[in-house]
Amino acid sequence: MTASAVVIVSDVIRNGKSVMGFAFDSIGRYSHGGILRERFIPRILNAHSENYQDPDRGGLDPFKIWNILMRGEKPGGHGERPGAVGLVDAAVWDLIAKLEDKPLWRLLAERFGDGIGQPHVPVYATIGHYHSENDIAQLGNDVRTCLDLGFSTVKIKAGGAALSEDERRIDTALGIINGQGSLALDLNGMMSQTEAEIFIKKIADRELAWIEEPVGPLDFEATKAVAQATDIPIATGENLFSAEDTRNLLLYGGLRHDRDILQMDISLSYGIVEYLRILDELKLHGWSRKQCAPHAGHLLAYNTVAGLDLGLHETTPYGDLSSALKVKDGFAEPTTSPGVGFENHPGFKLIFDDIASPLL
C-alpha cells in the first residue's frame, strides 16, 4: 500500500514558525495522492478564504472546507474519495486545535461532546496475524505481551486457516487470557454466509468479546443472518465509508444496538465532519456512541474516541503510535500535545517536515 500525508500551512506565526495542520493516511484503502492532486487540493487552493472562514471563531471552518472539497462531486460511490477528503479534513482539525492550543480530543469534546472527554480512553490491541512458522507460539507470545502492556481486550485474526487450526489458536489465546481479559476475532469479511454460520456454530461455546466482519461489509442479508445465529456481538463497518452506507447497515443489517460494534474508519470516511453525521445516524436509529470502535488505530481515531466518548480505540501494540500510549487495565490516557499529536512521534515529524519545507 501507499500512504498519503497532507500539510496545511497557515499564516499564523508562533515562536517564529508557521502553525501547520497535519494529516496522515489510515490503512486498508490507499492511492489517495492522485485524487487529492487532481480534485480536492485544487478546489481548496482556488477558493476564496472568506468562503471557508469560521465567522464566529475566525480561522478555518471545517464544515465549509468540506463543502468546498465536495463541490461538483456526484452522489454515491464511497470508495477512495472518502479517504482523500478525510485527509484534508483531518489536517484542518489538527490546525484548528493547534491554533486553539489544545489537543484535538478536547476541542471535539467542547464542540460536539460533553465538554470534558474521556479521562481514561478504552483501548484494545489488534494482534495475532497468521505466521507461516511457529504460529501458535508466536500467537501466545503476542497475547502475553499485550496483557503485560496493560491491555485487557485483544483481537486476533481468524477464518484464514482450517477450522481446527483456528480453534487451536482461539483456545491458546483464551488459555493465556484466562479470564483476566477478553478475546475478539477478526474474520476480515471474506466468508460467505454459509461459511460464517458454520464457523460461528463451531466456536459458539467460547466466550468472545466480538466477531468482526464475519461476512462482506455490503452483504446486509448475511450480516443479519449471522447476527440472528449468535449471541456473541458482531462488529463491522470498517469497509463502509459514509453516513449513507452506515445508515443502510443500520436499516438492513439486523445488528443489535445493545451489543454490536460499529467500526467505521474516521479518516477513510470523509473525516470528522462526516463522522459527526455518522454519529447523528446512530442516534436516529437508537444507537449509543459507546458502540463505536473506529478502525485502524490512528491518532485521529484516538482523539475522536477520547473527545466524543466513543466505546473503544483500536491499537496495535507494536506500532510506533501505540507504544507511546501508557495502557493500564485496558485504558490509556489522552494525549496532551496540541492538535492530533503527531509532534510526539519522530517518524511523522520527518515526513511532515519534508512536505512542508518547500511551502515555507
Place this chain on the structure above:
Amino acid sequence: MTASAVVIVSDVIRNGKSVMGFAFDSIGRYSHGGILRERFIPRILNAHSENYQDPDRGGLDPFKIWNILMRGEKPGGHGERPGAVGLVDAAVWDLIAKLEDKPLWRLLAERFGDGIGQPHVPVYATIGHYHSENDIAQLGNDVRTCLDLGFSTVKIKAGGAALSEDERRIDTALGIINGQGSLALDLNGMMSQTEAEIFIKKIADRELAWIEEPVGPLDFEATKAVAQATDIPIATGENLFSAEDTRNLLLYGGLRHDRDILQMDISLSYGIVEYLRILDELKLHGWSRKQCAPHAGHLLAYNTVAGLDLGLHETTPYGDLSSALKVKDGFAEPTTSPGVGFENHPGFKLIFDDIASPLL
C-alpha cells in the same frame, strides 16, 4: 474532469502491426490514473502470462485478468476503484474481440447472449441541459434535432430550476414530441425524498418514459417511497458501481421489474466481467436484461447493449461517437469494425496512438 485511456499491446502482429486493446473512460467519475498506475497496472505487468491465459481459446482470459487486478483488494467501498478496473477490463475485451476479428458485441452475444445480438439497437438521446440564456428555445431546438436525427426517446434535465420553470420545459418538450416519441426526465439524484415526492405529484399528469434518479443512489428507502408514489417508471443505478450495490438496490429499493430501469455504468462498475455478475443478480431477483439502460453513451456500453440484448442505449446526439450512429425510429445499427470500434473515430485514434507509441 480528467479522463483515462488504457492500451494493451499484444505480441500478435497482423498486417505488420501489433494488435492492441483500447479503453477510454466513461464520464461522471474520474481520477483513475493514480489508482491504475499504483495498483492495477503493476499487478498485471508482474503476473505470469500462464496465469491469465485462456486455456481453451488461447489469448487473454478476462476473468483471470480481473482476479489478478483485484488481488489483495479489500471488500466493499466501490467508488473510484471500479472505474479503474473497468478500464483494464475494457481494453482486454477490445483486444480479444480484435484477435477474433469481430465486433465486441458479436463476441459477447456468442459467449453470454443469444449468439446473434440485436440487429437493431434501441437508443435514446440525452439532451436538455439548463442554459443560462434562451433556455426554452434551446431546449426546443435540441428536442427537434433529436427527432430529426431519428430518435424517438429523449431525456432532458429536470429538478435544477424552479418547479414552474421545469414544468414549462417539460411541456415544451412534450409539445414538440407531440406523441411521436417519449420524454424522460433526469433529476441527477439531488432531491430529498420530500422534494422528489412534491416534484412527482406536480408532474403526475404528464406522460413520461421515466424519471431518473429522483433521489440519492444509496437512499433505498427514499427510492422505495418514490416508486410507491407514482406509476411512472423510475430509473436509477448510474451511481452504483458493483454487483453488491446493485443487489442492495434490488433488495431494498422497492423497484418494479415490470417497468423500472437500471442504469449501472459498465465502464465505471469494474467492466464487463462484473457487469455479467450484475446481470446474474438481476436474473436471481426476477429482472429481465431488457430493463437495463447502461449509463453514459460510450462505445463499450453500445457493444454490451447490442450483444447482450439489453433494453436501451444512452447517446448524446452532439457527441463525436453518437454522430456516427445512424438512427432510425429510435434504433441504431450495430458497429461492424472489430473490437469496441474506436478505430472509426479520429479523435480516439490520436489518443491511443500517443499512448501506444513508446510501447511499440
